[in-house]
Amino acid sequence: MMKKAAVVFGSDTGITEEITHDIVDHIDFFDLDIQEVSQVDISYFSKFNFFILGLSTWYDGDLQSDWEDFFEDFKTINFTGKTVAIYGLGDQYGYHEYFIDGVGILAKVILQNGGKIVGNWPTKGYDFTQSKALINEKLFYGLALDEDNEPEYTATRIKKWTTQLKNEFQIYIKDEKKYSHSSNRI
Numbered sequence: 001m002m003k004k005a006a007v008v009f010g011s012d013t014g015i016t017e018e019i020t021h022d023i024v025d026h027i028d029f030f031d032l033d034i035q036e037v038s039q040v041d042i043s044y045f046s047k048f049n050f051f052i053l054g055l056s057t058w059y060d061g062d063l064q065s066d067w068e069d070f071f072e073d074f075k076t077i078n079f080t081g082k083t084v085a086i087y088g089l090g091d092q093y094g095y096h097e098y099f100i101d102g103v104g105i106l107a108k109v110i111l112q113n114g115g116k117i118v119g120n121w122p123t124k125g126y127d128f129t130q131s132k133a134l135i136n137e138k139l140f141y142g143l144a145l146d147e148d149n150e151p152e153y154t155a156t157r158i159k160k161w162t163t164q165l166k167n168e169f170q171i172y173i174k175d176e177k178k179y180s181h182s183s184n185r186i
Protein backbone atom coordinates (compact mmCIF):
# COMPACT_ATOMS: atom_id res chain seq x y z
CA MET A 1 0.00 0.00 0.00
CA MET A 2 1.19 3.49 -0.79
CA LYS A 3 2.25 5.63 2.14
CA LYS A 4 0.28 8.74 2.93
CA ALA A 5 1.85 12.19 2.71
CA ALA A 6 0.51 15.70 3.15
CA VAL A 7 1.07 18.59 0.77
CA VAL A 8 0.53 21.86 2.62
CA PHE A 9 0.88 25.13 0.74
CA GLY A 10 0.20 28.84 1.02
CA SER A 11 -0.19 31.27 -1.85
CA ASP A 12 -1.01 34.99 -1.95
CA THR A 13 -1.75 35.55 -5.63
CA GLY A 14 -2.23 31.95 -6.71
CA ILE A 15 1.15 31.21 -8.27
CA THR A 16 2.24 28.75 -5.61
CA GLU A 17 -1.18 27.15 -5.77
CA GLU A 18 -0.83 26.56 -9.50
CA ILE A 19 2.68 25.18 -9.06
CA THR A 20 1.42 22.90 -6.31
CA HIS A 21 -0.88 21.21 -8.82
CA ASP A 22 2.05 20.70 -11.20
CA ILE A 23 4.17 19.19 -8.43
CA VAL A 24 1.38 16.91 -7.23
CA ASP A 25 0.91 15.63 -10.80
CA HIS A 26 4.48 14.30 -10.68
CA ILE A 27 4.14 12.45 -7.40
CA ASP A 28 3.05 8.86 -7.88
CA PHE A 29 4.84 7.41 -4.86
CA PHE A 30 2.56 8.79 -2.12
CA ASP A 31 -1.12 8.83 -1.47
CA LEU A 32 -1.40 12.62 -1.12
CA ASP A 33 -3.65 14.81 0.97
CA ILE A 34 -3.44 18.39 -0.32
CA GLN A 35 -4.34 21.33 1.92
CA GLU A 36 -3.93 25.07 2.09
CA VAL A 37 -2.08 26.00 5.26
CA SER A 38 -4.97 28.29 6.21
CA GLN A 39 -7.16 25.16 6.47
CA VAL A 40 -4.97 23.09 8.82
CA ASP A 41 -4.07 23.15 12.49
CA ILE A 42 -1.31 21.57 14.56
CA SER A 43 -3.22 18.30 15.00
CA TYR A 44 -3.22 17.81 11.22
CA PHE A 45 0.55 17.40 11.34
CA SER A 46 0.29 14.46 13.73
CA LYS A 47 -1.52 12.42 11.06
CA PHE A 48 1.44 12.12 8.69
CA ASN A 49 5.11 11.26 8.73
CA PHE A 50 5.81 12.65 5.27
CA PHE A 51 5.23 16.21 4.10
CA ILE A 52 5.76 18.40 1.08
CA LEU A 53 5.41 22.07 2.05
CA GLY A 54 5.07 24.94 -0.41
CA LEU A 55 5.20 28.68 0.00
CA SER A 56 6.16 31.97 -1.53
CA THR A 57 8.20 34.72 0.13
CA TRP A 58 6.84 38.26 0.53
CA TYR A 59 7.85 41.71 1.75
CA ASP A 60 11.59 41.38 2.01
CA GLY A 61 11.97 37.92 3.39
CA ASP A 62 8.63 37.29 5.09
CA LEU A 63 6.64 34.09 4.99
CA GLN A 64 3.59 33.99 2.72
CA SER A 65 0.72 35.48 4.75
CA ASP A 66 -1.11 32.23 5.68
CA TRP A 67 2.17 30.61 6.71
CA GLU A 68 2.92 33.75 8.70
CA ASP A 69 -0.42 33.37 10.53
CA PHE A 70 0.31 29.72 11.28
CA PHE A 71 3.97 30.17 12.19
CA GLU A 72 3.67 30.43 15.99
CA ASP A 73 1.78 27.12 15.98
CA PHE A 74 4.15 25.61 13.42
CA LYS A 75 7.06 26.24 15.80
CA THR A 76 5.44 23.96 18.41
CA ILE A 77 5.17 20.91 16.14
CA ASN A 78 7.38 17.97 17.03
CA PHE A 79 8.93 16.81 13.75
CA THR A 80 10.73 13.82 15.23
CA GLY A 81 10.21 10.90 12.87
CA LYS A 82 8.89 13.16 10.14
CA THR A 83 10.48 13.79 6.76
CA VAL A 84 9.78 17.00 4.90
CA ALA A 85 10.45 18.45 1.46
CA ILE A 86 9.94 22.16 0.76
CA TYR A 87 9.43 24.13 -2.43
CA GLY A 88 9.56 27.89 -2.57
CA LEU A 89 8.46 30.54 -5.02
CA GLY A 90 10.36 33.79 -5.24
CA ASP A 91 11.80 36.53 -7.38
CA GLN A 92 15.59 36.27 -7.56
CA TYR A 93 16.09 39.66 -9.27
CA GLY A 94 13.46 41.84 -7.61
CA TYR A 95 14.19 40.45 -4.15
CA HIS A 96 17.73 39.17 -4.61
CA GLU A 97 18.66 39.63 -0.93
CA TYR A 98 15.70 37.57 0.25
CA PHE A 99 15.32 34.95 -2.45
CA ILE A 100 12.92 32.22 -1.23
CA ASP A 101 13.72 33.10 2.39
CA GLY A 102 10.50 31.36 3.46
CA VAL A 103 12.00 27.97 2.58
CA GLY A 104 14.83 28.57 5.04
CA ILE A 105 12.51 29.88 7.76
CA LEU A 106 10.43 26.68 7.67
CA ALA A 107 13.45 24.40 7.25
CA LYS A 108 15.16 25.72 10.37
CA VAL A 109 12.09 25.03 12.52
CA ILE A 110 11.72 21.51 11.12
CA LEU A 111 15.36 20.69 11.82
CA GLN A 112 15.30 22.28 15.28
CA ASN A 113 12.18 20.28 16.12
CA GLY A 114 13.73 16.95 15.18
CA GLY A 115 12.67 16.52 11.56
CA LYS A 116 14.58 15.46 8.48
CA ILE A 117 14.65 17.42 5.24
CA VAL A 118 14.89 15.90 1.79
CA GLY A 119 14.96 17.57 -1.61
CA ASN A 120 17.94 19.88 -1.15
CA TRP A 121 18.43 21.74 -4.38
CA PRO A 122 21.54 23.20 -6.12
CA THR A 123 21.94 26.99 -6.21
CA LYS A 124 23.75 26.70 -9.55
CA GLY A 125 21.93 28.56 -12.29
CA TYR A 126 20.22 31.09 -10.00
CA ASP A 127 21.32 34.70 -9.65
CA PHE A 128 20.73 36.22 -6.22
CA THR A 129 22.81 37.77 -3.44
CA GLN A 130 21.34 36.38 -0.21
CA SER A 131 18.85 33.78 0.96
CA LYS A 132 17.84 32.26 4.27
CA ALA A 133 17.14 29.09 2.29
CA LEU A 134 20.85 28.35 1.91
CA ILE A 135 22.42 25.31 3.59
CA ASN A 136 25.72 26.41 2.11
CA GLU A 137 26.63 28.36 -1.02
CA LYS A 138 25.92 25.35 -3.21
CA LEU A 139 22.60 24.13 -1.80
CA PHE A 140 19.13 25.35 -0.89
CA TYR A 141 17.04 23.45 1.66
CA GLY A 142 14.42 22.93 -1.01
CA LEU A 143 13.34 23.57 -4.56
CA ALA A 144 13.62 27.18 -5.76
CA LEU A 145 11.15 28.29 -8.41
CA ASP A 146 10.99 31.74 -9.97
CA GLU A 147 7.83 32.25 -11.98
CA ASP A 148 8.53 35.99 -12.17
CA ASN A 149 11.74 35.62 -14.14
CA GLU A 150 12.28 32.03 -15.22
CA PRO A 151 8.94 30.33 -15.85
CA GLU A 152 10.55 28.46 -18.74
CA TYR A 153 12.69 26.43 -16.30
CA THR A 154 9.88 25.49 -13.94
CA ALA A 155 8.66 22.32 -15.63
CA THR A 156 12.15 20.83 -15.85
CA ARG A 157 12.97 21.82 -12.29
CA ILE A 158 9.79 20.20 -10.99
CA LYS A 159 10.40 17.02 -12.96
CA LYS A 160 13.96 16.71 -11.68
CA TRP A 161 13.06 17.57 -8.08
CA THR A 162 10.15 15.14 -7.85
CA THR A 163 12.35 12.35 -9.23
CA GLN A 164 14.92 13.24 -6.57
CA LEU A 165 12.18 13.17 -3.91
CA LYS A 166 11.07 9.71 -4.99
CA ASN A 167 14.56 8.38 -4.27
CA GLU A 168 15.19 10.37 -1.10
CA PHE A 169 11.81 9.77 0.57
CA GLN A 170 12.24 6.06 -0.16
CA ILE A 171 15.05 5.79 2.38
CA TYR A 172 12.83 7.24 5.12
CA ILE A 173 9.77 5.24 4.08
CA LYS A 174 11.84 2.08 4.62
CA ASP A 175 13.09 3.35 7.97
CA GLU A 176 9.71 4.59 9.16
CA LYS A 177 9.22 1.81 11.69
CA LYS A 178 12.48 2.69 13.41
CA TYR A 179 11.10 5.99 14.61
CA SER A 180 8.95 6.29 17.67
CA HIS A 181 6.27 8.94 17.98
CA SER A 182 5.85 9.91 21.56
CA SER A 183 3.97 13.14 21.17
CA ASN A 184 2.87 15.65 18.60
CA ARG A 185 3.99 18.71 20.53
CA ILE A 186 7.44 19.62 21.69
Ligand SMILES: Cc1cc2nc3c(=O)[nH]c(=O)nc-3n(C[C@H](O)[C@H](O)[C@H](O)COP(=O)(O)O)c2cc1C
Pocket (backbone or CB within 6 Å): 010, 011, 012, 013, 014, 015, 016, 017, 056, 057, 058, 059, 060, 061, 062, 064, 089, 090, 091, 092, 095, 098, 099, 100, 101, 147, 148
Ligand atom coordinates in the same frame (compact mmCIF):
# COMPACT_ATOMS: atom_id res chain seq x y z
C1 LIG B 1 5.49 42.99 -2.76
C2 LIG B 1 6.22 41.72 -3.08
C3 LIG B 1 7.22 41.27 -2.22
C4 LIG B 1 7.96 40.13 -2.52
N1 LIG B 1 9.00 39.72 -1.70
C5 LIG B 1 9.77 38.67 -2.05
C6 LIG B 1 10.91 38.30 -1.27
O1 LIG B 1 11.23 38.90 -0.25
N2 LIG B 1 11.65 37.23 -1.69
C7 LIG B 1 11.35 36.52 -2.83
O2 LIG B 1 12.06 35.57 -3.16
N3 LIG B 1 10.26 36.85 -3.58
C8 LIG B 1 9.48 37.90 -3.23
N4 LIG B 1 8.39 38.23 -3.99
C9 LIG B 1 8.05 37.40 -5.16
C10 LIG B 1 6.93 36.39 -4.87
O3 LIG B 1 7.32 35.45 -3.91
C11 LIG B 1 6.57 35.67 -6.17
O4 LIG B 1 5.98 36.59 -7.04
C12 LIG B 1 5.68 34.47 -6.00
O5 LIG B 1 5.57 33.80 -7.21
C13 LIG B 1 4.29 34.79 -5.47
O6 LIG B 1 3.60 33.59 -5.24
P1 LIG B 1 2.13 33.51 -4.61
O7 LIG B 1 1.21 34.20 -5.55
O8 LIG B 1 1.85 32.06 -4.57
O9 LIG B 1 2.17 34.12 -3.26
C14 LIG B 1 7.65 39.37 -3.70
C15 LIG B 1 6.62 39.82 -4.55
C16 LIG B 1 5.92 40.97 -4.25
C17 LIG B 1 4.85 41.42 -5.21
